Amino acid sequence: MKKIHRSVHDACKMSHAKKLKFKHNDIVDLEQILKRQKGNCYVAIESLYSMDGDFAPIQEIAEIAKKYNAFLIVDEAHTFGVFGYGLVEKYQLQTSVLATVITYGKALGSHGATILCDKVIKSYLVNFASPFIYTTAGQDVQWRSIKTGYEFLKINSNLSTSLQENIKIFHRQNIKTPSSENSPIQAVLISDNHRLKDLQETLLHEGFLTYAVFSPTVKQGTERLRICLHSFNTEEEIIGLTKIIKDFI
Incomplete structure (x- = not known):
């Protein structure tokens, strides 16, 4: 625990x-x-x-x-x-x-x-x-x-299937994450509060709502961007999101 x-x-x-x-x-x-x-x-x-x-x-x-x-x-x-x-x-x-x-x-x-x-x-x-x-x-x-x-x-049990497809699309973009392969929650470690805040604000400006988790809420050096994927997200949205992250890191 x-x-x-x-x-x-x-x-x-x-x-x-x-x-x-x-x-x-x-x-x-x-x-x-x-x-x-x-x-x-x-x-x-x-x-x-x-x-x-x-x-x-x-x-x-x-x-x-x-x-x-x-x-x-x-x-x-x-x-x-x-x-x-x-x-x-x-x-x-x-x-x-x-x-x-x-x-x-x-x-x-x-x-x-x-x-x-x-x-x-x-x-x-x-x-x-x-x-x-x-x-x-x-x-x-x-x-x-x-x-x-x-x-x-x-x-609407089919929505779970749609969500899993979107998770697979996310992983195909080769974003490094400690999260489980079929989890709708995907964490991207950005080990600096200021850089993490800059990334979150950049994503928000582009229309992507993500959650920054700063230290000391988490251990220093494990600050992360928390991404929650949904069944209604489009492939274009997921690729756009990951492109900004990859350009940033």
Whole structure:
């Protein structure tokens, strides 16, 4: 969980649990840590990490968690809607995962989130989770928007295929990236805040909306341009985007 979202680290503080970090996506390191633990252990991961755009080896992690009777929690914020209903559903790992977090502010373009879990976990959260209990309930339009989003995903599964084609077009432009090959999030490392800002502003001037991630948000020397590819992007747009990046770097 070394590169997991900051919100998970905040949740660990709220739980008063002992927090241990295993090396990013390193299943050997995870197993070595679990071997030494006593009592209940929870393993928290993102199925697709938002900063580097790389996938967790979720099937292997589920196996290790099961081997050591640990409980797996998966954040599917960046896979839900992009890969069907997420990688837990895709790999049929529902019985191996304690809780799956689905957020609706990404692919669904709505707001809010849900936790997929069994009845015991649900009852516990409803009765003891202060952030949930003392949060104002959403309006009906929010739930209708989410319901419509699910219906849209069901009848437009071809959009995931279109997105993967666009990701392939991006990779054919030979932009160096640490991101996974079929991830819609592609990071381009620009190890200087000033150069990164110049590139982002140049792209914006040309009509490309990208996201610059500066240090100290990320470690100095790993500043990056974060690109989110969409099914509606055209080949011309993707080639134009990568041409500016290649000319800059």
